[in-house]
Amino acid sequence: MALTNIENEKTPLLEVEDFALTFRLYKKGLREQRMQVVRKLNMTINKGEVVAVIGASGSGKSLLADAILGILPENAITEGKLHYQGKPLTRDRQKKLRGNEISLIPQSVNALNPLMKVGKQIQTALKHSGHRKALQRDILQKVNLNEDVANYYPFQLSGGMARKVLSAIALVGHPELIIADEPTPGLDSQSLQEVTSFIRSLADDGKGVMFITHDIDTALKIADTIVIMNKGETIETVQAGHFNGNGENLKESYTNELWNARNQILKSNYKKKSSPSPGDKSLQIRNLNYSINGKQILEDINFDVLPGEVVGLMGESGAGKTTLARIIAGHQQADGGSVKINGHEHRKGRNPIQLVGQHPEQFINPKWTMGQVLEESGMLDSEVIHMLGIQEEWLSRWPSELSGGEFQRFSIVRALHPKTKFLILDEITTMLDAISTVEIWSVVLKVVKQRNIGLLAISHDKQLLNQVCHRILDFHEL
Secondary structure (H helix, E strand, C coil): CHHHHHHHHHCCCEEEEEEEEEEEEECHHHCEEEEEEEEEEEEEECCCCEEEEEECCCCCHHHHHHHHHCCCCCCEEEEEEEEECCEECCHHHHHHHECCCEEEECCCHHHCCCCCCHHHHHHHHHCCCCCHHHHHHHHHHHCCCCHHHHHCCHHHCCHHHHHHHHHHHHCCCCCCEEEEECCCCCCCHHHHHHHHHHHHHHHHCCCEEEEEECCHHHHHHHCCEEEEEECCEEEEEEEHHHCCCCCCCCCCHHHHHHHHHCCCCCCCCCCCCCCCCCCCCCEEEEEEEEEECCEEEEEEEEEEECCCCEEEEECCCCCCHHHHHHHHCCCCCCCEEEEEECCECCCCCCCCEEEECCCHHHHCCCCCCHHHHHHHCCCCCCCHHHHCCCCHHHHHCCHHHCCHHHHHHHHHHHHCCCCCCEEEEECCCCCCCHHHHHHHHHHHHHHHHHHCCEEEEECCCHHHHHHHCCEEEEHHHC
16 A cells, blocks of 8 residues: 555656647638647646746647647547546546646636626535535635625626636636646736745645746746747756756757847837827826726726827736726726817727737637638738738637637737727737747837827836836826
8 A cells, every 4th residue: 555655656647748739620612621739749747846838829838738628629639648647638537537636727717707706606616515605705815815806797807806716716626736827917916926826835735737828937936847838849848947047058949039038128219208298189088987896996097198109007906907998998988087089089980099908809709710800800901910920821710729829919900900099008918928029019119109109008017118118107196
């Protein structure tokens, strides 16, 4: 018996060996095509270990998570080995383990039921457990959310709050392996510390954690091992301690490039001195008020954005920044106050104020191909498509077939319509690697400058805002 226990301790919790993934597709004329998206993935996760999986958007990180859980679509073809506690992950075994021993913190906030309050969703996940109200309170406390969040609907949550709720639901079944798929984007520094410390504590308690992220700095706070992916392959597996200096201990050039891109300065040559004024066709926010369930979220918010001006907005997670952005863009109705351009309310027609959020999937029709999405918005022939590196083959894909970063590029194209006068970018690059972040922001700043668009940039990344903004506003001082 003792020998068996020792052997179990030595057995990896999860083994991925030469894993490959191909999708079977049918184009016009029912011609079958095959698209390989993952070629050769390898990794091992032991009990008590956090393994961070890092790579560019579209490299296959989230697809690996779906494969482990057994939630790939029917047209997926897999090869290679997936073993959990030394045994193959068959479909029947995946179904039995999913949500129990193996749990997912999903990337998309669309995983939350939009018609059900947060508390009800947690209680539903608890299934037949007794004292569900008390357990719900304990679970919310673990992820540092107030008990009154149980009475919120998902649309009333900030991006950071929604991610904490997803984390809370994933932990209901007391899993042994937690797959955290981008669980930290959109979090302020304090919330980020809380979430990462919590995830690290799970491993310290003997759990295994796969931490999927684009952010090397965040991964290094909690990970034991870093797995670097690129173009569907594992290209390097290194101990976290090897990431230091200029990357002298890193073998692969792509890993080195990712590491050093963190501190790359955006070369926009864009900054200029500017001061807001009521005239000059400015965007004017006046005395905005908004409350949820009797709790005041926005109170007498006032500021301006000039054409051609880049204004940053900072504040902690849950403060109300995303709610403010939605109201300014016309997606939500304020309780009081006004949003005007040059003193006038919006006219009917295409909204001159466009919003790109950190969860673009919330604004795209899932039943349209991405080509149809751009055609409907009049942007199918826009040069911005090429500037943002959107590939022609992506146009025939459905939203569900895109990575988060690929999806975000389409959302930015839609928002940069010729009639757009003001643009709101709400944490648009929090789910992108450092290389892609520099690429996308460089394009956005170039177009904004060329067309004299006023830009409100919402972010927790002060270093980024210092690079791109003329001035930065503190949300609590508005």
